[in-house]
Amino acid sequence: MELKIDGQVIASYPSQFTVTTMxxxxxxxxxxxxxGTLTRDRVAVKRQIEMQWGVIKWSIMSALLQSMSGVFFDFTYPDPMTGQYETKTFYVGNRPAPVAVSKGGEILWSGLKVTLTER
Structure with a gap:
């Protein structure tokens, strides 16, 4: 699997990766x-992508968060609906980053979770 943000391979691959078609x-x-009959006016079909990481080094955490710091960014991912890699413009929501442990003077983070929503 290949994941890219603005054309660059992501700093670390997530342990969980979920694509939702909305x-x-x-x-x-x-x-x-x-x-109870629904009259529906669908205006768009968008993607929402949830990713979560296990234990990662502080430098990797920083690189991941910085790569998603723009208001919008291009994200390349395998799309389950189209059956191919897609590049779409996304934004990121909240980015909780719980700290795991300090080991040998280095902080390790665990449980970073991000939700990307297509623009």
Whole structure:
């Protein structure tokens, strides 16, 4: 599997990688009638990608977070729906990074989790 951010191979591959295909509906024109029938106006199909890492060195943590620090960035990933690698523009949400341990003067982090949402 190959993952790239702005054309550069990601600093460390995640231990968990999930691609969700999302339908976005128009909030005003998508409604339900009194009998429960849905009238739907899908405006876009987008991807959301969740990644999580196990124990990683501080320098790797920093490189990962810095690579996703832009407001938007291009991300290349294997897309389960298209059956090929895709490059799309994403943004990243919250990035919790729990600390694991300090070992031999080096801090190791565990459990970094990011959610990328297609623009």
């Amino acid at each position: 339908d976005l509906d128009d909030g005003d024109s998508t409604t339900r009638t009194a009998d």
